[in-house]
Amino acid sequence: MQYISTRGSAPTLDFRAATLAGLASDGGLYVPAVWPQMSAADIRALAGLDYVETAVRVMTPFVAGVLSEDELRALCQAAYGRFSHDAVTPLVQLDHRHWLLELFHGPTLAFKDVALQLLGQLFEKFLGGGGTDLTIVGATSGDTGSAAIEAVAGREHIRIFMLHPEGRVSDVQRRQMTTVLAPNVHNIAIDGSFDDAQAMVKRLFGDAEARSALTLSAVNSINWARLMAQIVYYFYAAVRLGAPGRQVAFSVPTGNFGDVFAGYVAARMGLPVARLIVATNVNDILHRALSSGDYSAGSVTPTATPSMDIQVSSNFERLLFDLAGRDGAAIAGMMDAFDRDRAMSIPADMLTEARGLFSSARIDGDAMSLALRWAQEKGGQIIDPHSAVGLAAARALEIDADIPVVTLATAHPAKFRDAVERATGVRPALPARLGNLFDREERYERLPGDYDAVKAYILSEVARG
Ligand SMILES: Cc1ncc(COP(=O)(O)O)c(C=O)c1O
Numbered sequence: 001m002q003y004i005s006t007r008g009s010a011p012t013l014d015f016r017a018a019t020l021a022g023l024a025s026d027g028g029l030y031v032p033a034v035w036p037q038m039s040a041a042d043i044r045a046l047a048g049l050d051y052v053e054t055a056v057r058v059m060t061p062f063v064a065g066v067l068s069e070d071e072l073r074a075l076c077q078a079a080y081g082r083f084s085h086d087a088v089t090p091l092v093q094l095d096h097r098h099w100l101l102e103l104f105h106g107p108t109l110a111f112k113d114v115a116l117q118l119l120g121q122l123f124e125k126f127l128g129g130g131g132t133d134l135t136i137v138g139a140t141s142g143d144t145g146s147a148a149i150e151a152v153a154g155r156e157h158i159r160i161f162m163l164h165p166e167g168r169v170s171d172v173q174r175r176q177m178t179t180v181l182a183p184n185v186h187n188i189a190i191d192g193s194f195d196d197a198q199a200m201v202k203r204l205f206g207d208a209e210a211r212s213a214l215t216l217s218a219v220n221s222i223n224w225a226r227l228m229a230q231i232v233y234y235f236y237a238a239v240r241l242g243a244p245g246r247q248v249a250f251s252v253p254t255g256n257f258g259d260v261f262a263g264y265v266a267a268r269m270g271l272p273v274a275r276l277i278v279a280t281n282v283n284d285i286l287h288r289a290l291s292s293g294d295y296s297a298g299s300v301t302p303t304a305t306p307s308m309d310i311q312v313s314s315n316f317e318r319l320l321f322d323l324a325g326r327d328g329a330a331i332a333g334m335m336d337a338f339d340r341d342r343a344m345s346i347p348a349d350m351l352t353e354a355r356g357l358f359s360s361a362r363i364d365g366d367a368m369s370l371a372l373r374w375a376q377e378k379g380g381q382i383i384d385p386h387s388a389v390g391l392a393a394a395r396a397l398e399i400d401a402d403i404p405v406v407t408l409a410t411a412h413p414a415k416f417r418d419a420v421e422r423a424t425g426v427r428p429a430l431p432a433r434l435g436n437l438f439d440r441e442e443r444y445e446r447l448p449g450d451y452d453a454v455k456a457y458i459l460s461e462v463a464r465g
């Protein structure tokens, strides 16, 4: 499989090179040159397979030419052997038509582990012979940070710098990052939003001085390998609910558009996805884009769902690329204009096509709390606020009654104990696997929301060795 950039002018790469590159050199995002296809028979054959075997069948075409099926299987076994549930991503039924897909049974209790545990293995495999020292620079609104740090802490040939918006992640999320004291881990709290942090990361990739001093890679969902691993659980869930003989709808709490884009890829590969519901909090750029074509970024409003406090959704570019007929030059033009104006209008024909599969809803704090209580009272589940945004959207939108609706439960409720307690009266206990999180020493650097200051810090830390 070859990978091409959404902006059309970066070199075409194989899976290994695309994974190590993270972001394309023209500022675009890598996508497979073609979407692999799974026939109804291929999908039917997934019935009864465990998570690892499902992962191998779904991901093999994406790694073709770089990893054999057996190599991929070994990496998946190592990655998913660290999950606390045998099913890796179990389905839980809430009522006659609503289901939760629990994606938080990995080491850091959020869906990010599903991809980042595998990405850690891939980095190790690709750098195994030594030679290259990789500098990973990432931005997090809370969950990617700890999952990425967990996946690479202590690994040789890798250094990670993780930027988070100071004061805008939960105390559990912050401590999951800042109490990892491995020498290759650098946490940076910036004065700004996740969007500011993400913009700095992307700018670094385009900075000639930084590129000559560092071999950069990415752990955010701008890295294709992140999304590839997330496609698997759409197949795993849908097959358990009757695919390919039955359509399934998914509701996805959305921020950077990575998780729901993985669902889009599953649909493009042949999975019978009736609808993908893009559920946003009040930072609703994606809801506005999909409902009215208005893709304009306002400022970020802090909410009880901090991981989704995002206004510039990187992976939306990957959808636009497909909607524009894979015209890289057109996307480069659109994205340049967006960078300049922080706003764009989605052309009507592209919007109509997107709406054939995507619906959207904006869920405010009250609706989120109501969904938390509904899950508690009707479904017997204490869920996290992000998952509640997805559930609220799933219940608000009309989907044919015979189609099961799966809400992606993206984080464990214990990561957001205060918000869950406010809505439900229940304070979720921290799972034992987090250990003595609140007794451990924290270490992080505080920096202004200034690109030059962040770049100087990264370059000086790398130079110190
Ligand atoms: C708990 C949680 N839910 C939902 C999201 C949104 O996912 P995405 O950014 O892939 O849209 C995130 C962060 O990305 C998250 O951490």
Ligand SMILES: N[C@@H](CCOP(=O)(O)O)C(=O)O
Pocket (backbone or CB within 6 Å): 139, 140, 141, 142, 143, 144, 145, 219, 220, 221, 222, 255, 256, 258, 307, 308
């Ligand atoms: N919600 C994320 C934000 C970064 O998204 P990513 O999926 O692109 O890494 C977080 O928790 O950090």
